Amino acid sequence: MKKKIAVFTTGWCSEILSQFLTGMMNELSGEKADIFLFLCYPAYIDNASTKQGEMNIFNLPDLHDFDGTVIFASALDYQDRIDRIIERSNEAGIPVIIQGTRREGISFVGSDNNQAIRDLCAHVRNEHGAKTISFIAGTRDSHDSELRVNAVRDYMRENNCEDDLIEVFYTDWENAAVTRHINELCETGAKLPDVFICANDGLAMETCVSLSNNGYEVPKDVLVTGFDYIDGSKIFDPSIASVDQCFDEMGAAAIRLWRKLLSGEKSGICEMIPCRFIPGESCNCYEHRNSDKLRRRMGREAFSKRAMTTYFERKLNIIDSTVLSCLTHLELKENLHDLLTENHDYEGDSFHVLLEPNFGLSIYDSNIKLNTDRYSKNMEIIYSTEDGVPFKGDVFDSRELIPGYDADGANHLYVFLPLHEADSAYGYIVFRDCIDKVENHFLLTYYNRMALAFEKFRHALTLDHINKRLLDLMGRDPLTNVNNRMAYDDKEKYLQSLINSEPDVQFALVVFDVNNLKMINDSLGHEAGDAYLLRACHLICDVFKHSPVYRMGGDEFVAVLSGEDYDNRDANLKMINEKMSPYSDTLPLPDDYVSVACGISVFDSNTDRTVADVAKRADEEMYKDKAAKKSKKSL
Numbered sequence: 001m002k003k004k005i006a007v008f009t010t011g012w013c014s015e016i017l018s019q020f021l022t023g024m025m026n027e028l029s030g031e032k033a034d035i036f037l038f039l040c041y042p043a044y045i046d047n048a049s050t051k052q053g054e055m056n057i058f059n060l061p062d063l064h065d066f067d068g069t070v071i072f073a074s075a076l077d078y079q080d081r082i083d084r085i086i087e088r089s090n091e092a093g094i095p096v097i098i099q100g101t102r103r104e105g106i107s108f109v110g111s112d113n114n115q116a117i118r119d120l121c122a123h124v125r126n127e128h129g130a131k132t133i134s135f136i137a138g139t140r141d142s143h144d145s146e147l148r149v150n151a152v153r154d155y156m157r158e159n160n161c162e163d164d165l166i167e168v169f170y171t172d173w174e175n176a177a178v179t180r181h182i183n184e185l186c187e188t189g190a191k192l193p194d195v196f197i198c199a200n201d202g203l204a205m206e207t208c209v210s211l212s213n214n215g216y217e218v219p220k221d222v223l224v225t226g227f228d229y230i231d232g233s234k235i236f237d238p239s240i241a242s243v244d245q246c247f248d249e250m251g252a253a254a255i256r257l258w259r260k261l262l263s264g265e266k267s268g269i270c271e272m273i274p275c276r277f278i279p280g281e282s283c284n285c286y287e288h289r290n291s292d293k294l295r296r297r298m299g300r301e302a303f304s305k306r307a308m309t310t311y312f313e314r315k316l317n318i319i320d321s322t323v324l325s326c327l328t329h330l331e332l333k334e335n336l337h338d339l340l341t342e343n344h345d346y347e348g349d350s351f352h353v354l355l356e357p358n359f360g361l362s363i364y365d366s367n368i369k370l371n372t373d374r375y376s377k378n379m380e381i382i383y384s385t386e387d388g389v390p391f392k393g394d395v396f397d398s399r400e401l402i403p404g405y406d407a408d409g410a411n412h413l414y415v416f417l418p419l420h421e422a423d424s425a426y427g428y429i430v431f432r433d434c435i436d437k438v439e440n441h442f443l444l445t446y447y448n449r450m451a452l453a454f455e456k457f458r459h460a461l462t463l464d465h466i467n468k469r470l471l472d473l474m475g476r477d478p479l480t481n482v483n484n485r486m487a488y489d490d491k492e493k494y495l496q497s498l499i500n501s502e503p504d505v506q507f508a509l510v511v512f513d514v515n516n517l518k519m520i521n522d523s524l525g526h527e528a529g530d531a532y533l534l535r536a537c538h539l540i541c542d543v544f545k546h547s548p549v550y551r552m553g554g555d556e557f558v559a560v561l562s563g564e565d566y567d568n569r570d571a572n573l574k575m576i577n578e579k580m581s582p583y584s585d586t587l588p589l590p591d592d593y594v595s596v597a598c599g600i601s602v603f604d605s606n607t608d609r610t611v612a613d614v615a616k617r618a619d620e621e622m623y624k625d626k627a628a629k630k631s632k633k634s635l
Contacts, residue, residue, distance in 0.1 A: 001407045003033040005258065006061050008085050009072035010054075011039050011444055012173070013200075015230040016247045017075055018439035020099070021413060023251025024070070025435075028411055036061065036401065037415045041444050042078070044139070044172045052372060053420035055081055057428060059374050060416060062399050063092035068258045073100030074247075077142050077173070095261035097254045101143035107261060108270040109253045111245040113144065116275035117151035120197065120225055120243065123277060125159075128284055130194035130223055134167040136178060136207060138199045145199045148227065152197060166193055175206040182210035192222050195283070201226035201233035204240045208282060219284040229278055235298045238281030239291035249273050305440075312442060315346050316449045323453040324460070329360030332457060333382055340383040341390075346446075349388040350412075350432035352403055353450075354379040354396060356425055363461045370424040379427060402430055417447040421455045477551040479530055480537040488550040491560060492611045499603070499611070507562045508569055508602040509611075511618040512540055513626060514555035515595040516585055523587055535594045543576040558615075561600075573600055583629040597626035 005024075009017060024035060038061065040054035058081060063069060069089040071082055079101075086103060089096040097107045124130040135152055138145035149168055156162045171177035185192065198204035204226030208218045218224050218238055226233055226240040233240035253271045260269060279285035322339050326332040336353070344351055357380050362368040379398045384391035386404030396403050402414060412432050419426040429447055437443045475487030483491075498505040514536045521529035533555065540557055541549050547565040550558045561569055581593045599622025601614045608614055 001032070002409075002411070003031075003067040004065065005033060005035050005068045005070060006063060006066045007035055007037045007070045007072060008058055008081075009037075009039065009075045011041050011075070011438060011441070012043075013075040013228070014439050014441055014444075015232070016228050016245065017072060018435050019247035020072055020074075020251040020254075021435055021438070023248035023253075024255050025251075025411070025413060026248070027252040027255035032408075032411065033067075034411055035413045036066070037413060037438075039415055039438070039443070040418055041448075044174060047422075049372075049423040051078075052423040053425065054418060056371075056373060056375075056420065056423070056425055057416055057418040058085060060398065060428060061401065063088050063094060065399065066092065066094055067262070068095045068097070070254050070258070071096070071098045073098055074144055076100075077139055079141060095258055095267070097257050097261070099250060099254060105268050107257050107267055109250055109257055109273070110270070111247075111250060111273045111275045113147045113243070113245075113275060114151045114154075116243040116245075116277050117148050117197075118155045119277040120241070121152060121155040123241075123279060124195050124197075124223055124225065124283055127279075128195075128223060131161070131164050132193040132195075133165050134169065134193040134196050135165065136181075136196055136198040136203045137168055137170045138173045138203075140170055142173075142199075148197075148199055171199075171203060173200075173203075175202060178203055178206040179210045182207065182214060186214040186216075192216070195223040195225065198224065198226045201228045201230045201240050201242055204242070204282065205233060205236050208236070208238065208240075218282055223284060224282045226282075231298075233280075234289075234291065235295045236282075237295075239289065241280035241283035241285065242278055244276045244278055246273050246275065312346060312445075315343070316446065319450060320453050323450075323457050326457060327461075329363060329461070333380075337383050344385070348432060348434070350386050350430075352384045352386075352391075352430040353382040353419075353427070354384070354398070354403075354429070355382055355419070355427035356380070357395075359426055359454075359458070363458055364465050366462075370426070372423040372425065375425060375428065382427075415443065417443060419447065419451045419454060421451070421458070426451065426454050426458075480534060480551050482537060482541065482557075483548055483550040485550065485552050487548075488552060488558060491548065491550070495560070495611045499605075499608070503605045505603065505605075506566055507560060507614075508566055508600055509614050509618040510544065510559040510561060510569075510573070510598060510600045511615070511622040512536075512557040512559070513597040513622055514557075515583060515597060515626065515629065516589070516593075517555040519585060519587070520589070532593070535592070536596050539576065539579055539594050539596065543572050543579065558618075569600060569602070573598060583632065585630075595629065597622050597629060599623070599625055 011017065038057050040057050042051040042054040069085060071085055073082060076082060086096055086106060097109060099109050102108050133152065135149055137149055152165060156165050169181055196207050198207055204224050207224050211218055211222060216222055226242040229242040229244035233242055250273050253273060257269060257271060261267060279288045281291060318339065322335050323332060326335055340347065356370055357376050357378055358368050358370055362370055375398045377398055378395045381391060381394055381396050381403060384403040386402065389404060391403035413435065415431045415434055415438065417429050419428060429450065431437065431443060434443065475483055477484040495507060514533060517529055517532060520532050537557065540559060544559045544561065544565050546563060547559045547561050552558055565572060576598060581590065581595050583595050599618045599620065601618035601621060603614050
């Protein structure tokens with residue numbers, strides 16, 4: 001049986017994460033083990049509930065089922081989450097390796113940022129004469145960012161030029177913060193430093209763009225350096241002078257530490273990977289690498305990437321339209337399953353979509369809440385195929401994580417991504433063997449679009465359900481619970497549309513007027529009058545049981561006959577007269593007294609142009625019946 005290693009991180013540092021995962025997978029090639037990557041994309045600017053919804057995916061695995069935990073902290077800056085993952089791993093009794101930040105007693109794999117930053121500082125000062133430095137940092141609680149800042153400070157102090165570090169600006173890893181800062185410096189006329197040393201390549205490239213937008217040329221007017229040596233920075237113009245942290249070697253080192261811990265070595269061991277400073281065009285070094293050759297190669301590959309992106313966007317649009325066209329939860333499940341069964345070229349033959357069991361129920365009942373800090377035990381399977389074999393069943397135990405998982409097959413990387421709205425968990429999706437999709441952010445786009453489609457679908461159905469309930473309440477008489485005058489107005493419009501378009505339409509109207517209601521109200525009170533109205537309404541509904549009945553106000557009701565009731569209208573009218581009490585206006589009336597005047601009119605396409613024409617005749621017939629009942633009583 002294969003061992004299982006859980007990896008926790010975010011996907012923002014996608015390229016270095018991909019390198020790290022590649023190093024792990026390569027190091028595991030000689031043994032049976034799978035990597036389970038629990039991945040999300042919380043942003044610093046997100047509100048607390050959105051961050052919770054993203055990082056809830058970390059709560060999915062039961063770590064008692066795993067053989068080790070790796071935390072890739074270079075992309076996970078949420079210290080409380082790191083502490084909780086370590087706590088859960090310790091509770092499960094499995095080894096923990098952390099990368100990118102340190103915890104006392106926890107095994108650590110990292111890169112020698114310190115020496116690489118010193119090499120960088122020495123290069124820009126000694127080779128290019130740069131004196132003043134502005135450091136563009138990440139966050140104050142980022143281990144990597146602070147280590148790099150402190151390495152610059154140590155170098156400056158050792159070289160008796162501490163004052164040349166004129167600024168440390170914290171961006172919270174947001175490129176927009178860099179733009180605002182550079183713009184402010186330029187607008188105020190502040191003297192720029194000789195070099196901007198940035199905590200990663202993304203910040204460095206944004207610094208170059210912002211300087212260019214303000215009329216400054218890199219490296220002619222100011223130098224810029226980065227960190228991480230990602231592909232994007234290699235082909236950027238100018239190519240970014242950077243530090244290669246050798247993340248693939250770091251990933252391999254994490255697996256070596258894991259083996260040592262499994263064999264019984266005491267926790268707390270560490271391994272440091274040397275970094276390399278690599279000069280580039282942004283520090284005015286053009287001879288160290290052939291950036292133009294790399295740019296030409298990347299340009300040639302852009303065609304196939306563009307074609308892939310076009311196909312990918314088309315697939316996402318199809319998912320959107322499929323989900324949003326559904327009118328019920330059952331239809332959503334069936335249509336999305338059919339879509340993915342028919343075409344899953346992008347997703348591959350191992351792909352899974354699982355929903356919370358209360359997702360559908362919560363659409364129709366606001367009292368049913370979705371999980372915010374866990375996933376349900378029994379998940380609903382929307383689509384699931386492993387190695388091309390569909391999973392048989394509609395429900396799946398979430399502790400097993402992957403339907404159809406093969407514990408004895410080849411090694412794989414499984415990536416788990418959350419589906420959610422704010423902190424409400426919708427479910428999760430699983431991709432397999434997709435390092436390239438992690439690196440190019442396709443996974444981010446895919447699960448974001450799918451979650452958004454589910455969110456829109458849920459909101460649309462919820463609003464539709466609420467509107468239907470409101471319309472039902474608005475069209476319902478509160479005393480008798482039959483339709484009211486507003487509902488009749490809608491019915492009249494519908495009948496008129498049939499008259500306009502279908503000359504052969506068949507319907508009849510029966511108008512009812514409850515006799516002696518005023519007398520009962522005046523003599524016995526309105527509660528007795530209400531009870532009398534209810535008895536009359538029950539009689540009407542009992543006889544015309546296949547037709548909608550409307551209370552038009554006070555003591556007047558209307559029934560719209562079609563189908564069976566239309567065909568049996570004469571017999572039904574006779575029946576209602578037989579079931580009611582003989583007309584009387586003498587007190588006291590019997591407790592079960594019910595007397596109703598009735599008038600019926602059938603639509604005649606030869607003479608009637610409107611529903612009102614039919615209603616007028618029915619009303620006239622009702623008054624004739626009322627007069628007849630009164631005169632019969634007096635005889």
